[in-house]
Amino acid sequence: MDERKSEVLRKIKAYGIIKDPQWLDRPDELVPLWVMLEVMLELIERFNPPGQPYD
Numbered sequence: 929m930d931e932r933k934s935e936v937l938r939k940i941k942a943y944g945i946i947k948d949p950q951w952l953d954r955p956d957e958l959v960p961l962w963v964m965l966e967v968m969l970e971l972i973e974r975f976n977p978p979g980q981p982y983d
Contacts, residue, residue, distance in 0.1 A: 929955065945970060 929937075933955050940946050945967055951959065 937952055937955060941952060946952060951963065
């Protein structure tokens with residue numbers, strides 16, 4: 929695995945964006961749409977937690 933991919937995976941693990949190690953072991957494999965959407969929702973909820981005011 930090249931250095932760039934290793935760094936991306938290290939950051940993903942550190943931030944806890946993807947919790948299933950099965951996906952982290954296969955960085956070149958295509959993922960289902962639901963997995964990408966789940967990651968996007970995780971990030972959105974971190975920046976805009978549900979139930980928080982918009983100010």
